[in-house]
Amino acid sequence: MNMAIINGHVIDPSQNIDGPKDVSIKGRKIQGLYPRGKAPEADKIIDAADCIVVPGLVDIHTHLREPGFEYKETIQTGTMAAVKGGFTTVCCMPNTDPVNDSVEVTEFIREKSLKEGACSVYPIGAITTGQKSEELTELEALLKAGCIAFSDDGRPVTNSLIMRRALEYSKIFNVPIISHCEDLMLSEGGVMNEGFVSTIVGLRGIPKAAEETMVARDLSLCELTGGRLHIAHVSTAGSVKLIRDAKSRGINVTAETCPHYFSLTDEAIISYDTNLKVNPPIRTADDVEAIKEGLKDGTIDAIATDHAPHHLDDKNLEFDAAAFGISDLETAFALGLRLVDQGILDLKHLIRKMTLTPSNIMGIRKGSLVVDSDADVAIIDTEKEFKVDSSEFLSKGKNSPFNRWPLKGTVEKTISAGKVCEWK
Numbered sequence: 001m002n003m004a005i006i007n008g009h010v011i012d013p014s015q016n017i018d019g020p021k022d023v024s025i026k027g028r029k030i031q032g033l034y035p036r037g038k039a040p041e042a043d044k045i046i047d048a049a050d051c052i053v054v055p056g057l058v059d060i061h062t063h064l065r066e067p068g069f070e071y072k073e074t075i076q077t078g079t080m081a082a083v084k085g086g087f088t089t090v091c092c093m094p095n096t097d098p099v100n101d102s103v104e105v106t107e108f109i110r111e112k113s114l115k116e117g118a119c120s121v122y123p124i125g126a127i128t129t130g131q132k133s134e135e136l137t138e139l140e141a142l143l144k145a146g147c148i149a150f151s152d153d154g155r156p157v158t159n160s161l162i163m164r165r166a167l168e169y170s171k172i173f174n175v176p177i178i179s180h181c182e183d184l185m186l187s188e189g190g191v192m193n194e195g196f197v198s199t200i201v202g203l204r205g206i207p208k209a210a211e212e213t214m215v216a217r218d219l220s221l222c223e224l225t226g227g228r229l230h231i232a233h234v235s236t237a238g239s240v241k242l243i244r245d246a247k248s249r250g251i252n253v254t255a256e257t258c259p260h261y262f263s264l265t266d267e268a269i270i271s272y273d274t275n276l277k278v279n280p281p282i283r284t285a286d287d288v289e290a291i292k293e294g295l296k297d298g299t300i301d302a303i304a305t306d307h308a309p310h311h312l313d314d315k316n317l318e319f320d321a322a323a324f325g326i327s328d329l330e331t332a333f334a335l336g337l338r339l340v341d342q343g344i345l346d347l348k349h350l351i352r353k354m355t356l357t358p359s360n361i362m363g364i365r366k367g368s369l370v371v372d373s374d375a376d377v378a379i380i381d382t383e384k385e386f387k388v389d390s391s392e393f394l395s396k397g398k399n400s401p402f403n404r405w406p407l408k409g410t411v412e413k414t415i416s417a418g419k420v421c422e423w424k
């Protein structure tokens, strides 16, 4: 089937396009971009007037929870949440049950995604067996089975020698090692940022140094090995500075942050809303400013969601006992748009950080509307206002600190592999 998306304003950073264009789709592929009114005849016409038409967004940090935690999320519900949020590609973290440290689990995720997923799913394999930091997984076999990167996300690789080896292999295989930077001895028992607010509310803090010492270690190991390091969910000003310095010295590092780290400060925790509990924790206004500066100057390459859905029972607890995580796929783009309103990023820059750059980091051919690429497209009304209602999330996880926030930027339609996704 042929499809044409007409009257829209196309932004495709991969081709440096930012202007009125019609998009033609043939089957599962992009046939081309054309001047308004010049697209070839199509069986289906989608009118994108007053909207931007962009490559489907790419999330390189998603927790789909399956296998093992289907009461929190499944591949089906997680990918439905993704397409509703404008994402057509998600890379799923291995901290499932069992952990994705084997060919069997990788194959299970791939097969289930093809059968039940609403968009493309790329598994990230574990760096160490059972995420125990004791022995490396069979990296090559996992790559052959379909993993595109490695991470022990949810946990750090505590054994520095194993991290060194992983980075050495990352150079051979040319895939990123994604580091969840946390010194577990420093963060032990902590539930929020350590500082003035944690003292006021009487909750145990996690110092910024818990993140920064591990960022420093991994940058050092990256320099030693010449491997490919990607730092997940950067949350502190100190981490931004370390990464900026490393990049200026030519170290092969990339970094991501998530919407909550540029949208919230720890002062919000005065409410004791457990939806604000996330790891690493929400930091201070100074950190938020540094994260924004890092996004602006390119120190932070990409925006990822760290979509971490939880069941109500995991969050309806005292702050100390509640689970860490935010269900983020359905609000990420609208929160990103606030950076445009604040003058931090222009719209094209934001789109790049949510499409092309994350695809390049993962080495996948996504995030572009170039001829013959997968027909993954998001059509977004950047001016339309809405109020977040987490009860309407397609994700099973309703755990959002942004519930009831007025935002703008609605995803009107998402097309995944040439198919219009239905969610209403």
Ligand SMILES: [Zn+2]
Binding pocket: 153, 154, 155, 180, 232, 233, 279, 280
């Ligand atoms: Zn993490």
